[in-house]
Amino acid sequence: MKNDDYSDVVMAALHVLEESGSLPNIERENKCEKRSDKYREEGNIAFKVGDVNRVLEFYNRALMFAPKNSRAIQLAYSNRSAILFKMxxxxxxxxxxxxxxxxxxxxxxxxxxxxxxxxxTVRSEMENLSANLLTGYFKDCFKFDFKSNTPIRCASSDIEVMKGDAFKVVAAKDIKVGTPLALEDSFVSSNSEKNVPFSCHYCHKMSEPDTM
Known part of the structure; x- marks a missing residue:
């Protein structure tokens, strides 16, 4: 194919599945206040034993099944706010x-x-203040204004690569203590356990609260 648009291929595959009867039958689940209440109660039980991730999962399910303008949806939002506060x-x-x-x-x-x-509100304001202070601090820490080293793009020209029996990196001039010499993206990263329910499993970017 000349481009990355695979829509024709997908539609052709869908047509084959439909014609052959191989497409799985996916049942539509409707809003149901009783099911919403059931999931909320299960969340309440998990809350008592401190299983916060399960609590969040149950309250999210309670919201999914809660009919519009029902008491169930009001209680689901209220209960989820409690576990979000705890987290x-x-x-x-x-x-x-x-x-x-x-x-x-x-x-x-x-x-x-x-x-x-x-x-x-108080906790959020304190959190924002701390975040702003840290952002200002680390902004200067990771400020890396340097002339790039040709053989090592992520490194400063203050160092150089010497060839001999083996390659080695040495100082190209006198370097002041504390001078950053290289900065590159991490090869491997991991998410903190407390952020797992709120962030992308691929890039670890935190989700916006109103899109949960």
Whole structure:
């Protein structure tokens, strides 16, 4: 093919599967308040034993099945805001609290939700302040303004490669202590355990709270 557009191939394969009866029958699952309540209750049980990732999974499922404008969807947002708060995802927690309020927060949980909102707001502001301070600090730490080394593109021209019995890297001139000499992207990276439920498994980029 002359380009990377494989849509024709995909549609042809789909047609073959349909004609041969090989396409799996995928049943559509409708909104159901009872199923939403069931998943929310399972999340509540997991919450008591501290299995936070399972809690988040159950509350997400509760939201998936909750009918529009139902009490189930209000409670699902409220409960998910609680686990997000516990996991330190304060911005996401605030978004769920606001969503629950817009949907018409049940009066029996209103005071609890307002308290959570106030606490999450304070924590979020503190988190933003810390992040801004760290960003300013590391911005200078990783500022790497140098003349590139021709044989080693990620390295400074302050060093050079010498050939002999073996290749070795040596200083090309007197180098001040603390001078950065090379900077390159990591070959391998891993995500922190607490961020796994909120980030891409491929690039580790954090998801926006309102797209969870």
């Amino acid at each position: 330190g995802q304060f911005r996401a927690c605030l978004i769920d609290v606001e969503t629950c309020c817009k949907l018409g927060c049940p009066t029996d949980i209103e005071s609890k939700l307002i308290k959570r909102k106030n606490e999450a």
